[in-house]
Amino acid sequence: MKLFYLLVFAFLLQPALLFSQEYVFGVKAGLNNNTIGVVQSKGSGFEVGDFEGKKDIGYQIGAYFMVELKGFYIRPELNYVEIENHYEFPKRDAKWTTSKIDVPILIGLQIAKPVFIYAGPSFNFFDEYRLEGVQNANNFSDGGPDIAKTTTSINFGLMVRYNRFSLDLRYEVGTTKLIEGNGLERANFDIDNGRYGVNLADYTPYTPKMLRLSVSIDIFRTDGTSLADLFKSDKNCGCPY
Numbered sequence: 001m002k003l004f005y006l007l008v009f010a011f012l013l014q015p016a017l018l019f020s021q022e023y024v025f026g027v028k029a030g031l032n033n034n035t036i037g038v039v040q041s042k043g044s045g046f047e048v049g050d051f052e053g054k055k056d057i058g059y060q061i062g063a064y065f066m067v068e069l070k071g072f073y074i075r076p077e078l079n080y081v082e083i084e085n086h087y088e089f090p091k092r093d094a095k096w097t098t099s100k101i102d103v104p105i106l107i108g109l110q111i112a113k114p115v116f117i118y119a120g121p122s123f124n125f126f127d128e129y130r131l132e133g134v135q136n137a138n139n140f141s142d143g144g145p146d147i148a149k150t151t152t153s154i155n156f157g158l159m160v161r162y163n164r165f166s167l168d169l170r171y172e173v174g175t176t177k178l179i180e181g182n183g184l185e186r187a188n189f190d191i192d193n194g195r196y197g198v199n200l201a202d203y204t205p206y207t208p209k210m211l212r213l214s215v216s217i218d219i220f221r222t223d224g225t226s227l228a229d230l231f232k233s234d235k236n237c238g239c240p241y
Contacts, residue, residue, distance in 0.1 A: 022222065023221070024067075024221045025065050026066070027061075027062070027063050027216070027219060028061070028214045028217075030060050031057050031058065032060055032081060032213070033057055034058060034084075035206070035209040036096055036208070037179070037205065037206035038051065039053075039198070039201045051087045055085060056086055058081065061079070062078055062080060064076065064077040064078075072116075073107070073108045073116070074106070074107055075104075075106045075118070077105075077106070080100075081102060083097065084097055087131075089133070089191070090198065091195060092195065094196055095130075096130070099127045100126045101124075102122050102124045105121055106157075107119065108159060114160050114161055115160055116159045117158055118156075119155060119157070120154075121154060126147075126149040126150070127149075129147050131191075133191045134189055134190065148179075153172050153174045164221075166216040166217075167213075168213070168216060171209070171210075174209070176207070178205070179203065188203070189203065
């Protein structure tokens with residue numbers, strides 16, 4: 001599936017590089033919130049029940065290269081995303097944290113003069129997942145659920161562009177569940193009951209979903225016919241803009 005996405009992108013980019021009117025390089029930053037799975041507490045003599053993950057605000061920073069044609073664009077990005085959630089356990093809240101590098105490849109279509117809609121795949125590379133209170137482990141790689149670290153997702157969004165600036169509202173949904181199945185389709189781990197009021201628990205599979213809001217600024221732009229025009233000193237130069 002990942003190879004298919006890359007082949008589609010290469011096919012679309014080839015004519016764009018030949019006939020595009022503008023090349024743009026820029027940076028972006030913004031906020032996000034993330035959906036995670038349910039912790040199901042179990043065990044005799046302990047608090048039993050389902051604890052849903054609560055959404056907290058994370059942040060993102062990144063860069064993009066955009067090929068603009070008449071009425072649409074192709075925009076690969078490279079982003080660093082910090083993800084934060086928490087669970088409201090009986091005795092205290094437990095933070096869930098992770099981060100990822102993602103590489104979206106987006107195709108946008110202009111629907112009004114400043115407004116674009118877009119969609120495209122994203123390739124995600126996660127760091128360790130951490131949940132406070134998991135005993136004998138600082139993260140899920142030893143002692144907790146085996147959660148996939150390399151995933152793909154689909155992005156849908158709306159972008160408003162004004163001069164050098166863009167405002168981008170994006171919804172991202174995973175293409176697969178993050179728990180790597182064990183036949184029971186759930187994983188289990190041990191939480192510090194004395195501090196959090198939960199002992200043994202299952203972690204249910206879930207499909208990650210993220211809502212992202214960001215602001216972008218174009219740094220370099222060229223009206224030339226070659227990528228090298230981004231760095232020229234003549235009239236086609238896009239430096240600094």
